Amino acid sequence: MFDFFKKKKKEDENKKEYLEETYQDDEVEEEWQIEDEYEEDFKPLEGGETLVFESSNADLEEEFSYDESEHNENLDSNHISTEDLTNSSDFNYEESNNYKKEEIYNQSYEESENKGFFGKLRDGLLKTRDQFSSQIKNLFTSNVKIDDEMYEELEDILISADIGMETTLAIVDSLRYEINERNIKDSDEIYPLLEEIMVRHLDRDNLDNDLNFRNNELAIILVIGVNGVGKTTTIGKLAYNLEKEGKSVMLAAADTFRAAAIEQLGEWADKANVEMIAHSEGADPSAVIFDAIKSAKNKDIDVLICDTAGRLHNKKNLMKELEKINKTIDSHAGSATRENLLVLDATTGQNAVNQLREFKNVTDITGLILTKLDGTAKGGIIFPLQYELNVPVKYIGLGEGIDNLEKFDSKSFVDAMF
Numbered sequence: 281m282f283d284f285f286k287k288k289k290k291e292d293e294n295k296k297e298y299l300e301e302t303y304q305d306d307e308v309e310e311e312w313q314i315e316d317e318y319e320e321d322f323k324p325l326e327g328g329e330t331l332v333f334e335s336s337n338a339d340l341e342e343e344f345s346y347d348e349s350e351h352n353e354n355l356d357s358n359h360i361s362t363e364d365l366t367n368s369s370d371f372n373y374e375e376s377n378n379y380k381k382e383e384i385y386n387q388s389y390e391e392s393e394n395k396g397f398f399g400k401l402r403d404g405l406l407k408t409r410d411q412f413s414s415q416i417k418n419l420f421t422s423n424v425k426i427d428d429e430m431y432e433e434l435e436d437i438l439i440s441a442d443i444g445m446e447t448t449l450a451i452v453d454s455l456r457y458e459i460n461e462r463n464i465k466d467s468d469e470i471y472p473l474l475e476e477i478m479v480r481h482l483d484r485d486n487l488d489n490d491l492n493f494r495n496n497e498l499a500i501i502l503v504i505g506v507n508g509v510g511k512t513t514t515i516g517k518l519a520y521n522l523e524k525e526g527k528s529v530m531l532a533a534a535d536t537f538r539a540a541a542i543e544q545l546g547e548w549a550d551k552a553n554v555e556m557i558a559h560s561e562g563a564d565p566s567a568v569i570f571d572a573i574k575s576a577k578n579k580d581i582d583v584l585i586c587d588t589a590g591r592l593h594n595k596k597n598l599m600k601e602l603e604k605i606n607k608t609i610d611s612h613a614g615s616a617t618r619e620n621l622l623v624l625d626a627t628t629g630q631n632a633v634n635q636l637r638e639f640k641n642v643t644d645i646t647g648l649i650l651t652k653l654d655g656t657a658k659g660g661i662i663f664p665l666q667y668e669l670n671v672p673v674k675y676i677g678l679g680e681g682i683d684n685l686e687k688f689d690s691k692s693f694v695d696a697m698f
């Protein structure tokens with residue numbers, strides 16, 4: 281699965297220094313029993329090694345030529361080996377190695393490379409458009425009388441597209457106002473006006489839909505989200521996108537809750553041809569991020585994308601875990617530009633809005649990635665997320681392929697809905 285492993289020396293002094301620097305706050309220290317945890321997490325690990333999963337790259341392979349027998353000798357149970365991964369009962373190496381790589385590349389490259397951004401967006405939003413656009417067209421091209429009944433019908437259509445009550449009412453109010461102001465009598469003219477008003481509502485707060493990068497500064501992206509929303513897939517796609525833009529990317533497998541999460545991320549690291557830093561299942565996520573920051577700095581990496589476990593059922597622990605991760609980043613990469621991106625599954629409709637509300641109570645969310653828009657007619661969910669909760673959508677997922685992640689742009693999105 282991983283083309284080879286590289287082992288990296290870690291001095292015990294660094295660990296001590298890290299613990300001292302990071303955990304000066306008595307309260308946090310007490311609650312987390314940091315000393316114990318870290319002693320366990322960092323227990324060397326004969327030779328004090330951390331595993332770095334390298335992507336397949338001939339040059340790198342030469343540079344860090346990997347001696348498997350040496351690796352096996354030194355491997356500590358606290359870290360993962362290829363064998364652990366391939367032999368684990370819930371992981372089928374053969375299958376996983378063959379499965380998506382081919383599928384994903386064929387599907388993505390052959391079909392999508394020929395299509396421009398807008399073509400892909402329109403394809404991805406087919407289900408949303410099918411439902412929404414046909415209803416809107418029916419309403420406005422049938423010489424409907426511009427009266428309260430028409431506005432009520434429009435409200436129903438917008439709400440059924442998951443646009444949410446608050447945004448729907450705001451859009452319909454604006455439309456009513458504009459129709460009066462412009463003295464529109466012909467219902468045909470309402471169709472483009474509605475499109476214009478919908479874009480305006482998405483853009484109301486001038487939210488920044490781009491990722492936050494500064495030249496020559498490491499950017500650290502924490503990716504948060506509950507199981508199954510498409511977090512791992514999205515990290516792989518994002519790494520691939522950013523690499524294509526010319527940035528060097530590294531992944532940190534800080535969702536250590538399940539071994540399968542680490543394995544799956546490793547697969548995506550391979551597909552996107554980027555490096556991944558991982559410890560074993562149950563390790564301290566902050567320790568993984570600490571190692572990843574060190575490695576990213578040593579290698580002059582532009583973007584470090586960190587997977588995290590987003591288990592909302594234990595909000596207090598999640599909050600503490602994220603606090604600890606943030607503290608680690610502040611202490612060791614204080615000048616890094618930061619993003620906390622929440623991944624939401626569009627097919628869950630209003631549930632995605634509830635998840636954003638919950639996560640906003642737990643941590644600062646700087647942006648959203650809305651996945652699986654290709655599999656739902658609920659694309660309108662993007663409106664309450666941006667308009668009501670004021671969090672910018674930065675990317676949208678339009679399929680399972682590695683290049684099925686697109687930057688979000690309100691004008692193109694609304695165009696593709698109509």
Ligand SMILES: Nc1nc2c(ncn2[C@@H]2O[C@H](COP(=O)(O)OP(=O)(O)OP(=O)(O)O)[C@@H](O)[C@H]2O)c(=O)[nH]1
Binds near residue numbers: 677
């Ligand atoms: N159609 C479609 N499927 C997607 C998209 N993003 C992710 N998926 C699929 O959603 C499923 C779950 O994705 P994962 O990346 O495993 O989700 P996760 O949040 O990491 O889930 P856990 O590993 O259980 O925490 C997979 O089958 C993905 O292929 C998307 O944009 N469109």
